[in-house]
Structures are given as C-alpha cells and as structure tokens.
Amino acid sequence: PKGDTVRREAIPDDLADRAAEARAELIEVLADVDDELADIYLSGEEPSAEQLRGAVRRATLALKFTPVFMGSAFKNKGVQLLLDGVLDYLPAPNDVANTALDVAKDEEPLTLPTDASANLVALAFKLEDGKFGQLTYMRLYSGTLKKGDFITNVKSRKRVKVPRLVRMHSDDMEDITEAKAGDIVAIFGVECASGDTFTDGKVDYAMSSMHTPDPVMSLAVSPKDQSSAGNFSKALGRFQREDPTFRVHLDPDSNQTIISGMGELHLEIYIERMKREYNTDVVSGKPQVNFRETIRAPAKFDYTHKKQSGGSGQFGKVQGRLEPILTEAGLASNDVEFEVEIVGNPIPPQLIPSVEKGFREAANSGSLVGHAVQGVRFVLEDGASHVVDSNDVAFRLAAQGAFRQAYAQADPTVLEPIMAVEITAPTEFQGSVIGSINKRSGTILGSESDESDVTVNAAVPLNNMFGYSTDLRSQTQGKGEFSMVYDHHAPVTAQTQKELVTTFARKRAGKD
Known part of the structure; x- marks a missing residue:
C-alpha cells in the first residue's frame, strides 16, 4: 500500500x-x-x-x-x-569533485578528497527544531566524524562536542557512532547557522563563502496580537540561523522590529512561514529599500574638537582628506577604509584607533538620507593633541566632525540597489515585457528566444520593482515569470535624490 x-x-x-x-x-x-x-x-x-x-x-x-x-x-x-x-x-560522493575555500588564503579554491582518512570538513545545510533542541543536518565532504568528537565552526571559531550522532530515515532516527566522507547525518546539541562549515580544527576550510551580501530591502513587522510575541521572537531567531542573508534589528527611533533581506519575495516568504509554521499573524509596514551613500570627489578636512567645562576638558585636532574608492567598473566600492599618513607623533599613537572608530561611526549614517556610506577612504595626515585634555572621546568626536565637514564638500550622492532581473514569457508578449522594464527605468541587457518563449535579462532599480509580479501576470495572461538577484549599488537620478533628501529632512525635522 x-x-x-x-x-x-x-x-x-x-x-x-x-x-x-x-x-x-x-x-x-x-x-x-x-x-x-x-x-x-x-x-x-x-x-x-x-x-x-x-x-x-x-x-x-x-x-x-x-x-x-x-x-x-x-x-x-x-x-x-x-x-x-x-x-x-546519479553521482556517488566520490564521483564529484568538491571544491572548498581556504579561509587562511583569502578563500582560495581547492579540491577536497572524498576520503575518510583525510581531515574532517562538513557542511551544516539544514536546521530543524525538535523536541530535543536544534537538529542540524550535516553533509560530510571529507574525513570521519565520531560521537564525542570535538569539531570547530569555521565561521564562529567555536569548538563544540558532538553529543549525539544520528542517521535519518524519514522521521525515524538511527543512533550511530561514526560517519564517513559522503554520509549525510544529523547532530543534536550543536548551535550553528545554516551554511556553517565544521572541521576537526586542523584545517581552515569553508564549503561556502564566509562573506554574505548586505540586505537590500527592509520591512517593519510586529505580531498581530501580543499573545503571539513568544512565537514571533522564536521564529525570527530560527530564520536568522537558517539564512545568513536574513537580518533582524530593533529600530532605536521607532522601537519597531525591522527585518531585512534580499528582496520583496524573500521577506514575504518568511512572513508566510511565521503564519504557517508558528501560527503567528504578522502586521507589516511598507517595504523600504536599503539605499547607500557615497562621495564622487575628494575633499580636505581640518577639524578641531574643543570642549571646556571646568577641570579637564576635551581637545582633539585632525587634518587630512576624504576620497572616493571606485571598483574597476567605475562604481562605488563596498569598502570603507582608514589610512594614516602622519609624520611624527602630533597625535599620540594610542589615540589613532579612536580617530578610526569615530570615522567608522560617522560613516554608518550619511547626511543626505541617513543611510550607511560606502566607497570612502579617510586619510589622516596631521593633527594636534593636548597633554591633559586629549583622550579617546575627544578624538572620536573630532573624527566624526571632520568626516561631516569633508563629506558635505565631496559631492555626496545616494546609491540604490540595482537588481539583475530575468523574465521569461511567451514570445508574443516580448514587446509588453520590454516596455514594462523601460517604464521602471530598467536597462535591457539582452534577450534570447526559442520557439515559444523569450527570456529577457535586465538591470532594474529595486525601488522600481515593487508590485512587478502582479503587473507581469496581467501583461502576460499569467504566463510570465521572473527572478531577480542583487547585483550592485548605483547612483540614483537627480530627481530621485532630491525627493529622498527632502523626505529625510522632513522626517528629521518632525523628530526634532
């Protein structure tokens, strides 16, 4: 039966x-x-x-x-x-060449042997909440794992003991004492995130990149009724462990819970999962795109922070320049860098880290729309200090003031996430599909046709992609589908920047 x-x-x-x-x-x-x-x-x-x-x-x-x-x-x-x-x-484990990344060598790729006698390398690929706690499904790529062994999480550097090792047969568990390269097993009592790599501590290899892309969209969420608050928190905690690109934080101004991810659909899926798996109805706000800010020209700074209020005061002076960092394609880099070009010791060496800390804190919120600044280098060339009044706080505040001073003169601009979009639809709707992309300020990168369907590739600002799935269905009689992934951040149009800056200024004025 x-x-x-x-x-x-x-x-x-x-x-x-x-x-x-x-x-x-x-x-x-x-x-x-x-x-x-x-x-x-x-x-x-x-x-x-x-x-x-x-x-x-x-x-x-x-x-x-x-x-x-x-x-x-x-x-x-x-x-x-x-x-x-x-x-x-289908291929057996030893029929496939598995590639790992050597973390110690800047994630240089290397081929792993499917060999039980080699060093242990295993990937946690699925998490499940069970009655005994978190159940972690693990694929062994090389080496041998035994019950009671100590293994190291390459990402967190935590060393943990394997208390129980099981082989899954659908819902049934079979306790085992060891597993070898090629096996898929499950482990109890190991806290980790999906995609984490475990080794025996003798090698520093990862099966997936340690670098996860920054989220491109955010959404304010809250449980519909307070009785679901416990399940709401539990769900968010689990989803963060499962998916490194899903982030959760509390907005300090509005006190709202903000979830961030790689797009509208990505966040909608997690909201639906909360309802289905945790019986928690969620109220969500309007999606917000994660803009960035950058500069397009270098600018000098010469800033002194001075404060005297009886007793020892605060004194810190920094001089230098702020300059843009560009990629080979001429786009703003994702990096934020700090360099020291000081001759002598006008600023005590022990206070240089305070300058860097102040600069990085200031770069977390640009003055145009309040979003993080990227593609900028802070070069410290000179400064001055006071024997009594110079301290950590003084130079941290001096760096923040210097950043704001130079930033305003460095032709700042707002960046928006650009998505690589692929649309597939019947050939007769090709004109409508391309027209809809142009309408959303997208750039057509190419299209391919076969006998019945056309595939269109485009680069479209994420801010213009809201509601596109509904539009595409109506334009193609429900036969069109699309997918999109984050590609890069690029400058917004002058009109869009003006609107964003005005909205942010109005919001800040209302808060003040």
Missing part, C-alpha cells in the same frame, strides 16, 4: 508498439551523447538493459542527459523506481 512492492508485468499488447518506438528513440538519443553506446548502435547490435543503464549514468554524470521518471507521490506510484534511479544514475 505504501509503494514498497514493485509489480512487474508484460507490456500490454495495445502499448507494445509505442513502447518499442520509445525505446528506439531512447537508444538514438543516448548514442548521440555516449561513445560506448554509439559504437553498439552503429554496429547494428541491440544494447542490453545493463548497457543502457551504463550509458544513461555516464551521460547524466557528464551533464549531457537528464533522466525523467513518472510517478505520483500522492498515490505512492513510481517511488521505488525513482529511488532505484537515484542509485543507478
């Missing part, structure tokens, strides 16, 4: 001819992509079932052929054949 037993019978007479045609077509297609079967086919021999299986496996591993199975999970039909197909045709 559960599809455990596979019944094999002769092909009915009325389907025999169609089955023979399908087999002949399969042999022809495989002969085009597999040399061994091509030799058998050209010699006029009839390949055996074993030879066909071997050809399908070789072509599948070479990514030249994709086997498709028919069945119904609901009716439990074809399940065993699919599982047999996984074993027969």
Whole structure:
C-alpha cells in the first residue's frame, strides 16, 4: 500500500508498439551523447538493459542527459523506481569533485578528497527544531566524524562536542557512532547557522563563502496580537540561523522590529512561514529599500574638537582628506577604509584607533538620507593633541566632525540597489515585457528566444520593482515569470535624490 512492492508485468499488447518506438528513440538519443553506446548502435547490435543503464549514468554524470521518471507521490506510484534511479544514475560522493575555500588564503579554491582518512570538513545545510533542541543536518565532504568528537565552526571559531550522532530515515532516527566522507547525518546539541562549515580544527576550510551580501530591502513587522510575541521572537531567531542573508534589528527611533533581506519575495516568504509554521499573524509596514551613500570627489578636512567645562576638558585636532574608492567598473566600492599618513607623533599613537572608530561611526549614517556610506577612504595626515585634555572621546568626536565637514564638500550622492532581473514569457508578449522594464527605468541587457518563449535579462532599480509580479501576470495572461538577484549599488537620478533628501529632512525635522 505504501509503494514498497514493485509489480512487474508484460507490456500490454495495445502499448507494445509505442513502447518499442520509445525505446528506439531512447537508444538514438543516448548514442548521440555516449561513445560506448554509439559504437553498439552503429554496429547494428541491440544494447542490453545493463548497457543502457551504463550509458544513461555516464551521460547524466557528464551533464549531457537528464533522466525523467513518472510517478505520483500522492498515490505512492513510481517511488521505488525513482529511488532505484537515484542509485543507478546519479553521482556517488566520490564521483564529484568538491571544491572548498581556504579561509587562511583569502578563500582560495581547492579540491577536497572524498576520503575518510583525510581531515574532517562538513557542511551544516539544514536546521530543524525538535523536541530535543536544534537538529542540524550535516553533509560530510571529507574525513570521519565520531560521537564525542570535538569539531570547530569555521565561521564562529567555536569548538563544540558532538553529543549525539544520528542517521535519518524519514522521521525515524538511527543512533550511530561514526560517519564517513559522503554520509549525510544529523547532530543534536550543536548551535550553528545554516551554511556553517565544521572541521576537526586542523584545517581552515569553508564549503561556502564566509562573506554574505548586505540586505537590500527592509520591512517593519510586529505580531498581530501580543499573545503571539513568544512565537514571533522564536521564529525570527530560527530564520536568522537558517539564512545568513536574513537580518533582524530593533529600530532605536521607532522601537519597531525591522527585518531585512534580499528582496520583496524573500521577506514575504518568511512572513508566510511565521503564519504557517508558528501560527503567528504578522502586521507589516511598507517595504523600504536599503539605499547607500557615497562621495564622487575628494575633499580636505581640518577639524578641531574643543570642549571646556571646568577641570579637564576635551581637545582633539585632525587634518587630512576624504576620497572616493571606485571598483574597476567605475562604481562605488563596498569598502570603507582608514589610512594614516602622519609624520611624527602630533597625535599620540594610542589615540589613532579612536580617530578610526569615530570615522567608522560617522560613516554608518550619511547626511543626505541617513543611510550607511560606502566607497570612502579617510586619510589622516596631521593633527594636534593636548597633554591633559586629549583622550579617546575627544578624538572620536573630532573624527566624526571632520568626516561631516569633508563629506558635505565631496559631492555626496545616494546609491540604490540595482537588481539583475530575468523574465521569461511567451514570445508574443516580448514587446509588453520590454516596455514594462523601460517604464521602471530598467536597462535591457539582452534577450534570447526559442520557439515559444523569450527570456529577457535586465538591470532594474529595486525601488522600481515593487508590485512587478502582479503587473507581469496581467501583461502576460499569467504566463510570465521572473527572478531577480542583487547585483550592485548605483547612483540614483537627480530627481530621485532630491525627493529622498527632502523626505529625510522632513522626517528629521518632525523628530526634532
């Protein structure tokens, strides 16, 4: 009844001819992509079932052929054949070259051996809340993991003990004492995030990049009723562990919970999951795009912070320049850099870190729209100090004042996230799709057509993509679909910048 037993019978007479045609077509297609079967086919021999299986496996591993199975999970039909197909045709762990990143060498790629005697490298790829706490699913790429071993999280550098090791069989758990390269196991009692890499501490390898992109969109959320507050917090905590690109913080001004992610759909999915998995209805505000600020010209600063209020005061003077950092493509870099070009010791060396701290604090909020500043370098050239009144606070505030002074003169501009958008729709709607992208200030990068569909690639400001899924459905009679990923930040138009600056000034004036 559960599809455990596979019944094999002769092909009915009325389907025999169609089955023979399908087999002949399969042999022809495989002969085009597999040399061994091509030799058998050209010699006029009839390949055996074993030879066909071997050809399908070789072509599948070479990514030249994709086997498709028919069945119904609901009716439990074809399940065993699919599982047999996984074993027969898909690559075993040692058939695939796995690439790790050497963190100690600036994430230089290297090939990992699927070898149980090598150093342990394992990836936590799924988290689950169970009655015994967090259950972490882990894929072992190399080495051996034993119950009671100590393993190191490459990202957090925490060393943890493996208290319990299990092999999952659907909902059933089988306790095991060890697992080897190629195995997928689950571990209890190990706090981590999805995508974290664990090693035996002897190597510094990561299976996925340690660098996660900054979120491009934010949303204010709150539970609909206060009784759901506990589940609301629990859900947000779990989602952050599962997804490094999903961030949560509390806005200090409005006291609202803000969730941030990689787009409108990304955040909508988590709101829907809160409702479905935690029975928590969520009230959300209007999505907000995560703008950035940068400068387009260098500017000098010469700023003195002086404060006297009886007793020892505060004194700090900094001089230097603020300059833009550009990528090879001429866009504002994501970096914020601090350099020291001082000759002698006009500022005591122990107070230089205070200058850097003040600069980085000031760069967290630009003066145009209050968003973080990127692509800027603060170069400290000179300064002055006082034997009594110069301290950490004085130079931190001096750096903040110097940054604001130079920033206003450095042609500041607002940056917005640009998304790489791919739209697929029937060919007859190509004109409507391209028109809708142009209407949203997008740039068409290219398009490809086949017999029935067209794929359009474009770069579109995220701020103009709100509600696009609804528009696309109406323009294409529900047949169009699109995907988008963050690409880069680019300057907004003069009109958009004027509107954003005016809105921010009005908001700040109301707060004051």
